[in-house]
Amino acid sequence: MKRTDAFNSGLSENDITDESVFLNRRQLLRQLGFIGAGGLLASTSGHASAGLLDLLGITDTPAESGFSTEPLSFAAADRSPGQVLTTEDKVTGYNNFYEFGTDKADPRRHAQDMQVKPWTLTVGGEVNQPLTLDYDDLFRFELEERIYRLRCVEAWSMVIPWVGFPLAALLKRADPNSDARYVAFETLHDPENMAGQRNRFAGGGLDYPYVEGLRIDEAMHPLTLVAVGLYGKTLPPQNGAPVRLLVPWKYGFKSIKSVVSIRLVKEQPPTSWNLAAPREYGFYANVNPQVDHPRWSQASERRITRGGLGSDERIPTQLFNGYAEQVAHLYKDMDLKRAF
Amino acid sequence: MRFKALQLLVHGLSLGWLGWVYYLGFSDQLGGDPVEAIIHYTGKGALHLLMLTLLVAPLSRWLKQPRLMRLRRPLGLYSALWAVAHVSNYLTFDLQFDWRLIASELVQRPYIVVGLTALLILLVLAVTSLPKLVRKLGRRWRTLHSGIYLALVLVCVHFWWSVKGFELEPLIYGLVALVLLSLKRRPLWRLAERAQKARPPMVK
Numbered sequence A: 001m002k003r004t005d006a007f008n009s010g011l012s013e014n015d016i017t018d019e020s021v022f023l024n025r026r027q028l029l030r031q032l033g034f035i036g037a038g039g040l041l042a043s044t045s046g047h048a049s050a051g052l053l054d055l056l057g058i059t060d061t062p063a064e065s066g067f068s069t070e071p072l073s074f075a076a077a078d079r080s081p082g083q084v085l086t087t088e089d090k091v092t093g094y095n096n097f098y099e100f101g102t103d104k105a106d107p108r109r110h111a112q113d114m115q116v117k118p119w120t121l122t123v124g125g126e127v128n129q130p131l132t133l134d135y136d137d138l139f140r141f142e143l144e145e146r147i148y149r150l151r152c153v154e155a156w157s158m159v160i161p162w163v164g165f166p167l168a169a170l171l172k173r174a175d176p177n178s179d180a181r182y183v184a185f186e187t188l189h190d191p192e193n194m195a196g197q198r199n200r201f202a203g204g205g206l207d208y209p210y211v212e213g214l215r216i217d218e219a220m221h222p223l224t225l226v227a228v229g230l231y232g233k234t235l236p237p238q239n240g241a242p243v244r245l246l247v248p249w250k251y252g253f254k255s256i257k258s259v260v261s262i263r264l265v266k267e268q269p270p271t272s273w274n275l276a277a278p279r280e281y282g283f284y285a286n287v288n289p290q291v292d293h294p295r296w297s298q299a300s301e302r303r304i305t306r307g308g309l310g311s312d313e314r315i316p317t318q319l320f321n322g323y324a325e326q327v328a329h330l331y332k333d334m335d336l337k338r339a340f
Numbered sequence B: 001m002r003f004k005a006l007q008l009l010v011h012g013l014s015l016g017w018l019g020w021v022y023y024l025g026f027s028d029q030l031g032g033d034p035v036e037a038i039i040h041y042t043g044k045g046a047l048h049l050l051m052l053t054l055l056v057a058p059l060s061r062w063l064k065q066p067r068l069m070r071l072r073r074p075l076g077l078y079s080a081l082w083a084v085a086h087v088s089n090y091l092t093f094d095l096q097f098d099w100r101l102i103a104s105e106l107v108q109r110p111y112i113v114v115g116l117t118a119l120l121i122l123l124v125l126a127v128t129s130l131p132k133l134v135r136k137l138g139r140r141w142r143t144l145h146s147g148i149y150l151a152l153v154l155v156c157v158h159f160w161w162s163v164k165g166f167e168l169e170p171l172i173y174g175l176v177a178l179v180l181l182s183l184k185r186r187p188l189w190r191l192a193e194r195a196q197k198a199r200p201p202m203v204k
């Protein structure tokens, strides 16, 4: 428990939407007449009219999941009162996983048939001890829960309880040699089951397989997590089953999903969004309120927690997504505006 | 009688649908992020209505149903209404009236500037579609209201620029817009010609 607490320490009460604040905002909105009786009724009515809505293309019904997640055992993170996590429904229903389509409701809709058993994750390249892990191996590490803020480059964020283990634990087993200066990651390539990889339009114009990379010191940092679970259960496909990366001080696209290959390399590896639009997405992609995306401001973000219209708050974005204390030293001699 | 029903349908759908989407939004039935959903939904709705507006004249010609032309004004006005809703959603739920952010976004982001230009055009057209002003403007009304084609092109550019990667959807809308432009009976270049003629002859 102690250990997990240390990792979660970046998350103070101010950083997460306080439930009472949330309730007050709702009250205010109601007084303003924003939330009518409908808003109150709806919490019970649920998805009753989903059939019609689907027809109109407005809502996404939670998938009659063909995919089943399994409960995990792990060292639980401390959940101090007042911490408002993003609801599981929102975490699993609003995803950027272009392999399954560019709309954020697409992954939950289209990924349910994904096969994760068997799975093979290889660790190779500049290592003394190349590894091949199968599905069960992924869960043999000492699992712990980490509550991380996830800041998307699109200026929204969530607070999510992941389950996983530090990437460093995996890399140490592979024993990187002295030429290992970067780490390159690759997502599953399965065009038959991933429409986005099959069709250039469905996949948002990215080249597949999706690739990402970190500098070795970033990869070995104790905050860098290999996640195998979410909300206490194995990952659903739309969140990157069965194994994904999490680099909480970087924009979400660095946290590559459904990883099949990790290679230690000498040179800075290519990364998907950087290849697609080098002016807009850099290799580092550290969360930084001072460095705007060419098409929108990164100074603040909308924190998605729970509830309908009018329940999110726009909050200032913090340097390194609030993890500066832990990671700023990695970049101390760098111009973050140029190495964005 | 059937025409009355059609008119009612236009009003009912344009208003009812908008209300319905807000109901879903406030009751958290618009997916993981109702804010983005409603911004996109109303943006696209405005574009759909804009396209429908432009389809009215060619349709009434083909079907030889001049009465249909009476739907053009309400459709155009509803397009403007949905566009106002779209922008209000963005300002209220996304930027949450952070004025500094709003100002910097409006000025710095090309796709927002393009959207704003389109919105202003739609608003000018909405106001000048008051019967009184239509009469007053006479011939100039026609020229002014050709601005709707400019708005259409701008909205398509706005859409194209607003997506993160490379997507099919804005392309399809762009193609539909081209088709609508080609359906115009009096091509736009004719208007330009006429404007040229109206100018006093140049003296060398």
Ligand code: HEM
Pocket (backbone or CB within 6 Å): B036, B039, B040, B041, B042, B043, B044, B045, B046, B047, B050, B079, B083, B086, B087, B090, B112, B115, B116, B117, B118, B119, B122, B155, B158, B159, B162, B163
């Ligand atoms: C001041 C004016 C406007 C502003 C500030 C604005 C803002 C926005 C924003 C923030 C988005 C979403 C971008 C994203 O999610 O990344 C968007 C998309 C869009 N807007 Fe606008 N907009 C404006 C005017 C208009 C007008 C006048 C129309 C149509 C008549 C329009 C139609 C659209 C469409 C079709 C989309 C794409 C929706 C989608 O991706 O599904 N916008 N706009």
